[in-house]
Amino acid sequence: MFTHRNRKGLKLAAVVASAAVMLSLAACTSSEGDGDSDEPIELRMAWWGDDVRHEITNSALDKFEDLNPGITVVRDFSGFDGYLDKITTQYTGGNSPDVFQFYNEVLVEFASRGQLADLSKGVSQDGWDADLLQVSTVDGELAAMPFGLSTQGFIFDTTAIEALGLTAPSGDYSWDDLAEFAAEVRTASGGSLAGVTDLSHGYQVFEVWAKQRGEDFMDADGLAFSEKTLADFWQYWADLRASGGATTPDITSEYQGTPYDAVVAGVAASTFLFTNQYDGVQGRTPNVISLERFPGEGEDAGQYMRTAMNLVISKQSKHQEAAAKLVDFLLNNEEANGILGLNRGFPANANVIEAASAGANENVQRAIEIFESVRENGAPAPVPAPAGSGTVNTLFAEVAQQVQFGQLSPADAAKQFMAQAASELG
Amino acid sequence: MIGFFVITLGPMLYSLYLSFTDFSMLAAPEWVGFDNYIKLFTNDPKYLDAVRVTLVYVLVSVPLQLAFALAVAMVLNRGLRGLSLYRSVYYLPSLIGASVAVAVLWRQMFGSNGLINQILDWFGIEGMSWIGNPETALGTLVILNVWTFGSPMVIFLAALRQVPQYLYEAAAVDGISRWGSFRHITLPMLSPIVLFNLILQMIGAFQAFTPAFVVSGGTGGPVNSTLFYTLYLYQRGFTGFQMGYASAMAWILFVVIALVTAVNFWFSKYWVHYDD
Structure with a gap:
């Protein structure tokens, strides 16, 4: 069966295979010693984002490599879809990235299981707000540090609104003002334009509503609001649908994940977003979009400095010291923040904000205005929610949707949500 | 052989073990006995939703898809010029049907500003968001599956070529109508191929994931109307950190597919005609 030719091929394959084995053995031995020697260190960093973010992050990492000879950073970047799956699977297989960008909603799932290294050891906290760090502290360890902050905002399609002879709310406006405005838009447009996207399924919107009533969406023990507050919130939106x-x-369902797309598509005149998304949204439509704070009585009531994303170090990393050096560079180095700009939101370190906001366009300037006002007057950021909160966020949207389609009344839905959420949080 | 044990059987047995555990993927699995299975059937209404949606999808989309595939195959079999071109064109959707790109296209077509509504608009009919309405969202996914009729069609086409021409000639001599010869010659002669396609497409439909994931943005919404079994499994495993629970779901799906396939074979003796 073996021809002469095939045998030759086999021989070659055997040589290649044994060479590969030897190489991987060599790789094993070189990765065992850590830190102190002059052995080259290879870190892997993962993040999600768009092309712009990939480009600036890559150049910031190039800079880091220039400043730290002996450390190379392998870059693992992708879009947001599938990001969590990838990280979790790599953890299970024991080869997580050393440093990675992460989001708040799942932080506790990882930190409470002891998977994230304590950042207070190798990363400087000079210029950092103590409250902000408290928010990322789980079981007494600083599990994460914000890699970009934002705050809640509302956008209005000014061009479309003025074409109808109306004026968009601005400055200090209440939820009732918003409701009245929204109904006017629907009437004035002859039914073709909604005043606002239905936000009753958005737990992030409800969070502000609850804070304005002295409550919160979740705290470390679970749900932190009364059933009445939720029923009122869902009733507010039921009334808006009726009007x-x-x-x-x-x-609403079609634009559930990205309500601002409904404004870009010309289906609704206003919606909620996070301030770091504003510049991108404005760039996608020729219409003038204005950015305002959230509705609600009292200046900046209920809004807070929100961690848009975090930077964390895996406990699986064999190079903790080098990883901390990289995190410190990305969060605290002026030059790094000059390169990174405001793509991920506002830097949490007050000392580097100036470097990061140099060259910001007028949309970003407007976002900065709102953010700075919230920094002055806003509510405190919520503490990390317990494990299982991701399922509760999903449940919130599901129950709200049943109210939207008229399958449940706001009051019954609130009762049902409280019970089911409690059972999910166990 | 080694590949089968290492890549298929090993992970399968491990997932069977995991299905009896509480496993977050970030900490070691903890043995919980039958708890996952018990919770699935007694304390998880969303699971029952997922089962219902998946059964409707399988029972509606597979017969429609096969009927459509057979109809097109028969038209193509009547000796059209440029047959190979048509065959390729109709086969294309099968190649790309389960892809993300097509699901995104579907989202655009059946969205509120989509192509379908623009066409309806010409006739003065006011459309709606077909993917955003719980009564029509699953329907758009059924249409997507029917649209990928190409691969059963190619198989039908090959089988139609094998039906001996003299049978039709004999039928024509006896004055049997075209429907009669379809009913009494074509269908019986094709029945083994119908069975083959049926089993293959049913197994595929039970495991459908991508279209629902993309069209609903991963939620299975609106109101769980597109919550395919595998999508819910994914939600539990990867966004809920309950891989033990998800493994239990996977094993139930595996057993159900095996049973359905066995039933299909068993029933086939009543309608499948083997020519030997």
Whole structure:
């Protein structure tokens, strides 16, 4: 069966295979010693984002490599879809990235299981707000540090609104003002334009509503609001659907993940977003979009400095010291922040904000204005929610959707949500 | 052989073990006995939703898809010029049907500003968001599956070529109508191929994931109307950190698919005609 030719091929394959084995053995031995010697260190960093973010992050990492000969950073970047799956799977296989960008909603799942290194050991906290660090502290360890902050905002399609002869709310406006405005838009447009996207399924919107009533969405023990507050919130949106001010349930569902797309598509005149998304949204439409704070009585009531994303170090990393050096560079180095800019939100370190905001366009300037006002007057950021909170966030949207499609009344839905969420949080 | 044990059987047995544990993927699995299985059937209404949605999808989309594939195959079999071109064109959707790109296209077509509504608009009909409405969202996914009729069609086409021409000639001499010869010659002669396609497509439909994931943005919404079994499994495993629970779901799906396939084979003796 073996021809002469095939045998030759086999021989070659055997040589290649044994060479590969020897190489991997060599790799094993070289990765055992850590730190102190002059052995080259290879770190792996993972993040999600768009092309712009990939480009600036890569150049910041190039800079880091220039300043730290002996450390190379392998870059593992992708879009947001599938990011969590990838990280979790790599953890299970014991080869997590050393340093990675991470988001708040799942932070506790990882930190409470002892998977994240304590950052207070190798990363400087000079210029950092103590409250902000408290928010990322789990079981007494600093599990993460914000890699970009934002705050809640509302956008209005000024061009479309003025074409209808109306004025968009601005400055200090209440939830009732928003409801009235939204209904007017629907009438003035002859039914073709909703005043606001239905936001009853957004737990991030409800969070502000609850804070404005002296409560919170979740605290370290679980749900932190009363059933009445939730029922009122869902009733508010039910009234808006009845008046025609809000989008119809099918449209709402279509734009559920990215309500600002409904404004870009010309389906609704206003919606909620996070301030770091504003510049991108404005760039996608020729219409003038204005950015305002959230509705609600009292200046900046309920809004807070929100961690848009974190930077963390894996406990699996064999190079803790080098990893901390990289995190410190990305968060605290002026030059690094000059390169990174405001792509991920505002830097949490007050000392580097100036470097990061140099050259910001007028949209970003407007976002900075709102953010700085929240820094002055806003509410404290919520403490990390317990494990299982991700499922509760999903449940919130599901129950709200049943109200949108008229399958549940706001009061019954609130009761049902409280019970189911409690059982999920166990 | 080694590949089968290492890559297939090993992980399968491990997942069977995991299905009896509480496993977050970030900490070691903890043995919980039958708890996962018990919770699935007694204390998880969303699971029952997922089962219902998946059964409807399998029972509606597979017969429609096969009927459509057979119809197109028969048209193509009547000796069209440029057959190979048509065959390729109709086969294309099968190649790309389960891809993310097509699911995104579907989202655009059946969205509120989509192509379907623009066409309806010409006739003065006011559309809606077909993917945002719980009554129509699953329907758009059924249409997507029917649209990927190409691979059963190619198999049907090959089988149609094998049906001896003299049977039709004999039928024509006896004055049997075209429907009659379809009913009494084509279908019986094709029945083994129908069975083959049926089993293959049903197994595929039970495991459908991508279209629902993309069209609903990963939620299975609106109101769980597109919550395919595998999508819910994914949600539990990867966003809920309950891989033990997800493994239990996977094993139930595996057993159900095996049973359905066995039933298909068993029933086939009543309708499948083997020519030997």
